[in-house]
Amino acid sequence: xxxxxxxxxxxxxxxxxxxxxxxxxxxxxxxxxxxxxxxxxxxxxxxxxxxxxxxxxxxxxxxxxxxxxxxxxxxxxxxxxxxxxxxxxxxxxxxxxxxxxxxxxxxxxxxxxxxxxxxxxxxxxxxxxxxxxxxxxxxxxxxxxxxxxxxxxxxxxxxxxxxxxxxxxxxxxxxxxxxxxxxxxxxxxxxxxxxxxxxxxxxxxxxxxxxxxxxxxxxxxxxxxxxxxxxxxxxxxxxxxxxxxxxxxxxxxxxxxxxxxxxxxxxxxxxxxxxxxxxxxxxxxxxxxxxxxxxxxxxxxxxxxxxxxxxxxxxxxxxxxxxxxxxxxxxxxxxxxxxxxxxxxxxxxxxxxxxxxxxxxxxxxxxxxxxxxxxxxxxxxxxxxxxxxxxxxxxxxxxxxxxxxxxxxxxxxxxxxxxxxxxxxxxxxxxxxxxxxxxxxxx
Numbered sequence: 001x002x003x004x005x006x007x008x009x010x011x012x013x014x015x016x017x018x019x020x021x022x023x024x025x026x027x028x029x030x031x032x033x034x035x036x037x038x039x040x041x042x043x044x045x046x047x048x049x050x051x052x053x054x055x056x057x058x059x060x061x062x063x064x065x066x067x068x069x070x071x072x073x074x075x076x077x078x079x080x081x082x083x084x085x086x087x088x089x090x091x092x093x094x095x096x097x098x099x100x101x102x103x104x105x106x107x108x109x110x111x112x113x114x115x116x117x118x119x120x121x122x123x124x125x126x127x128x129x130x131x132x133x134x135x136x137x138x139x140x141x142x143x144x145x146x147x148x149x150x151x152x153x154x155x156x157x158x159x160x161x162x163x164x165x166x167x168x169x170x171x172x173x174x175x176x177x178x179x180x181x182x183x184x185x186x187x188x189x190x191x192x193x194x195x196x197x198x199x200x201x202x203x204x205x206x207x208x209x210x211x212x213x214x215x216x217x218x219x220x221x222x223x224x225x226x227x228x229x230x231x232x233x234x235x236x237x238x239x240x241x242x243x244x245x246x247x248x249x250x251x252x253x254x255x256x257x258x259x260x261x262x263x264x265x266x267x268x269x270x271x272x273x274x275x276x277x278x279x280x281x282x283x284x285x286x287x288x289x290x291x292x293x294x295x296x297x298x299x300x301x302x303x304x305x306x307x308x309x310x311x312x313x314x315x316x317x318x319x320x321x322x323x324x325x326x327x328x329x330x331x332x333x334x335x336x337x338x339x340x341x342x343x344x345x346x347x348x349x350x351x352x353x354x355x356x357x358x359x360x361x362x363x364x365x366x367x368x369x370x371x372x373x374x375x376x377x378x379x380x381x382x383x384x385x386x387x388x389x390x391x392x393x394x395x396x397x398x399x400x401x402x403x404x405x406x407x408x409x410x411x412x413x414x415x416x417x418x419x420x421x422x423x424x425x426x427x428x429x430x431x432x433x434x435x436x437x438x439x440x441x442x443x
Contacts, residue, residue: 010082011053011226012073012103014066014094015356016363017404018223020373020382022087023053025227027373034387035371037363039076047078053087053373054079057360059094060331066095067102074106083218085229090115090122090222091136092129093145097156100193100220104162110187110217111162113153114207116198117224119379120407124197127152127166141406145327154195162192169197172206179210183217193220204228223380246349246385246397246424253424254309255417256348258341259318260334260358261405269354272410273316280308283320286329289336298340305344314417315348317341319358334358338365350399350420352413359402371400377419380404381412399423 009026013019019035027033031050039054054073058066073079086103088096092115100111116124121132128151129136136142137151150156157164171182186194198204201224208228211219219225257273259266274281282305288298308315319337338345338361345351346366353359363371371384381403401416409415 008049008082009051009085010073010079011051011085011087012070012099013053013055013087014059014089014096014099015057016055016359017354017356017382017402018087018089019053019055020359020371020384020402021223021380021404022085022226023051023373024376024382025223025230026051028227028375029230029233031230031233033373035373035384036078037360037369039073039078049372052078052082055360058099059089059356061095063095063098066099070099070102071106074103084109085218085226086111086220087226088115088220088222090117090120090129090224091131091139091141092151092153092156093141096220097153097160097162100157101160101162103218104192107218108216110183110191110214111157111193111220112183112207112211112214112217113157113193113195113220114198114204114225115153115220115222116196116204117222118199118201118204119224120222122222122224123199124153124195125169125199127154127195127197129153154193157193157195163190164193164195165191166195167197169199169203172196172198172203176206176209176213179206180213183210183214187214187216198224201228205231208232246399253349253421254312254347255314255350255352255420256305256309256341256345257314257316257352257413257417258337258345258354258358258362259316259405259413260330260337260353260355260361262319262321263406265407265410266354266405268410269408269413270316270318273414276314276414278312279314279316280305281316281318283318284337284340285320286322286324286333289319289333289340290329292336294340302340302343305341306347309344309347315344316413331357331361334361335365338362342366348398349424350401350417352401352403352416352420354403354413355405356402363400374423377401377416378409378412380407381416383416383419383423 011022023033033051034049035053056069058069123130131139154164154166204225205228334357342365370387372387374383384400386398399420
């Protein structure tokens with residue numbers, strides 16, 4: 001199939017920051033791109049975009065619940081007639097293999113599986129994911145969440161009931177035509193999922209080119225392959241949608257950063273933010289959030305943050321840890337934190353949110369159901385605009401930046417806030433594909 005004859009895309013992700021990360025590659029290539037929290041609630045604007053990305057919020061769901069969500073996505077009117085791409089975590093978190101099995105049956109197509117994202121230090125060698133060269137099973141994150149589980153994608157797919165095969169990176173070295181021929185041969189032999197070793201960005205480009213030549217296949221990948229695929233498609237500037245850009249007229253441009261991740265990298269980013277001028281840092285104890293009743297500490301905190309936002313200060317709020325902290329309570333704490341901060345977040349000109357569960361909780365607390373993807377302040381940090389709903393056409397827009405928790409430079413969150421300030425100051429109306437100012441890209 002020629003790239004120019006491809007239908008529009010549907011990207012399905014299991015968490016919000018990953019959904020935005022995947023969509024950003026298409027937005028940067030000139031495609032109109034929306035991220036939905038609920039495909040059933042999509043309006044006319046979402047149905048018309050080139051690339052529709054849906055967050056099923058299913059990373060922690062049982063196989064049955066995740067399957068029901070995927071089936072609902074495939075049945076939604078806005079998703080019809082689109083080629084499917086399944087976004088998964090590059091370190092294989094969640095029930096991704098079971099979700100791929102559901103999609104394989106629903107689409108009656110082969111899954112082309114490539115979790116690698118070399119630009120972010122994730123590669124595949126000998127059928128195993130490696131994080132900056134370290135086998136996935138030997139990383140701290142895997143030991144914490146998946147100790148004793150098989151870390152090989154092909155084995156996980158086989159356990160989910162799929163007939164699976166694995167291809168080495170040497171095949172990709174042979175070029176797109178040879179790769180497409182190998183995919184077609186495997187499909188003819190009844191293989192349902194094909195896992196690829198990927199060591200370089202060039203390997204991803206080759207796989208992207210080959211995938212476009214295969215009719216009955218869908219990609220299963222991290223943001224790495226989705227970005228490579230977007231670069232292979234012709235830019236769709238003619239379909240770009242004109243929107244009023246968020247700006248800071250009439251209010252001081254405060255940016256609120258919410259950090260729900262407890263990763264070591266997120267803590268480094270917090271420390272960097274704490275050193276910045278006109279920035280106020282607050283740490284919320286988990287014990288304050290374990291009850292629906294607002295404690296005096298919570299009430300004082302909200303009043304303080306609201307006052308700082310009104311003064312135009314940047315505010316950083318981090319979820320702390322205590323001796324009772326359990327990773328399983330992460331979603332609950334994120335929801336409680338988002339409810340607590342509803343008023344100051346709604347008043348802010350922009351938000352920076354790290355951690356997919358936290359981002360989802362914040363958007364739900366603000367009753368936002370979709371984002372239009374604009375660009376990236378750096379790889380993996382996605383700048384979005386809140387979209388007006390059909391039922392609320394006059395609602396005020398905000399800039400929102402999302403980032404997964406466990407990666408990035410110590411300055412990544414600060415750079416995202418700077419990018420939002422630059423966009424607010426520019427106050428340039430126009431299409432959603434207007435580029436990010438050079439100043440914020442270079443910081």
